[in-house]
Amino acid sequence: MFELLLILVCLILNAFLAGAETAFIAVSRPTLREYVRQGNEKAKLLLTLRENPERTLSIIQVGITFLGALAAALGGAGAEESITPWIVKTFSLKEPLAEILALMIVVLPLTYVSVVIGELVPKSLALRRPLFFASETAPWLYQVSRFINPIVTLFEWSTKLILSSFPKKHVISEEAQNEETSLPLHTLSSFDRQYILNIVKVERTTVKEILVEWPEVVYVNSTQTLQEVESAVISSGHTRLPAIKGDEVIGILNAKEFLAFQKTDQTNWLSLLRPAVIIQDQLPILSALRLMQDKRIHMAVVYHGASKVGIVTMEAIFEEIVGDIYDEEDDGTLKRILSSARLNRS
Incomplete structure (x- = not known):
């Protein structure tokens, strides 16, 4: 027992x-x-x-x-x-x-x-x-x-010790056969090597692997008032937000354009929406990047068949190649300034 x-x-x-x-x-x-x-x-x-x-x-x-x-x-x-x-x-x-x-x-x-x-x-x-x-x-x-x-460290050390007992001439001869066509990675810095490895990996990566899942996406609704949209824009801190009507994505709202729009007397913020580009989640991210470059967009809505599953940004694709990218907006300064201005205005 x-x-x-x-x-x-x-x-x-x-x-x-x-x-x-x-x-x-x-x-x-x-x-x-x-x-x-x-x-x-x-x-x-x-x-x-x-x-x-x-x-x-x-x-x-x-x-x-x-x-x-x-x-x-x-x-x-x-x-x-x-x-x-x-x-x-x-x-x-x-x-x-x-x-x-x-x-x-x-x-x-x-x-x-x-x-x-x-x-x-x-x-x-x-x-x-x-x-x-x-x-x-x-x-x-x-x-x-x-x-x-510590156990994993011991295993890694043991593996290297065992491999060191094998003759290296076979490995060298195999490398010599491909010397003229192979890239001498050992001559590159670790930084450059990581770039190359990321590029090789990114060729096999699909949009599904890097998207932001729809439940985590901050979006605005066509039924929201100007003040409600302003609240969503400020609280998110994002530059672009999808806009929906019912269950359908009807466009992309640029936060900077929206904040400038508020300085006017107009209230129809839906007129600011840019067309939403739809891509499938199985699309390779390099193909998605080329499409976004052709369309001159920074965000696309991702679907699996007929169902939306998330969004993908050009920044996310670049980060798969070069690593994490941080800009001035990531530390929340802009979000705090806008929130403070909104409180003072009210």
């Missing part, structure tokens, strides 16, 4: 780590940065973990491997101690054959439950709501990383 309880605990922890791993990979960086700007502490913690994704994923994998091995060992021990004697007594079989049957009785159901409950279910749930799952697991994952970090 005690072994069964430990196996159950291992499965639960394995499911936690499997879901955290999937959510960690699936959550988009623009969405994560938006949450950080809003002061979400869990998002800040998750962003800290993403500063070194390879090491974080290694830590998760160590935990998953350890839990899987522990569950298998407990299952094998339980089979040998409890089921084997029962098989020998009931079916009058020899002990070696009884041990094999006992292991099969334990291992097959355990494998099924481990795959379904410990892997597939948590990963599917994490893919449905990656930001929520990643944010909720980030504090626990951070603590796990602090505990397992």
Whole structure:
């Protein structure tokens, strides 16, 4: 009974780590940065973990491997101690054959439950709501990383030690064959190398991976008054906001144009809307960038089939290549000035 309880605990922890791993990979960086700007502490913690994704994923994998091995060992021990004697007594079989049957009785159901409950279910749930799952697991994952970090360091050191014992001449000869056509990355700075690696990665990246999900998008409604739109513009601090009518996106509102519009006597702010460009979430981001350049826009609305799923900006695409981009508006100064001016006016 005690072994069964430990196996159950291992499965639960394995499911936690499997879901955290999937959510960690699936959550988009623009969405994560938006949450950080809003002061979400869990998002800040998750962003800290993403500063070194390879090491974080290694830590998760160590935990998953350890839990899987522990569950298998407990299952094998339980089979040998409890089921084997029962098989020998009931079916009058020899002990070696009884041990094999006992292991099969334990291992097959355990494998099924481990795959379904410990892997597939948590990963599917994490893919449905990656930001929520990643944010909720980030504090626990951070603590796990602090505990397992020395073990991962030991594994990395052991791997390098083993690899150092292999002859390097085969690797050198292979590099020599491609010397004329290969880019000498070792001659570049780490900064330049990261650019090149980002460009290679960005060719395989789709809009779905970097979009800001629609529930997190700040937008204005065609039914809102001038004052309500002003409140939304100031509280968001964004330069551009989608405008909707019912469930349909009818255009993009430029915040700077709107603030200038308020100096006039007009009230029909809908006249400021620029056409909204619609793209599909499976579009490669380089294709999306070319489209946005052709249309001379900085924001596009992303759809999955006939359903809108979010927005993508030119800045988000650039950040996939050059890393995080910060401007003067990111520190909230403009937002505070506008809010103060609005209070004084009222």
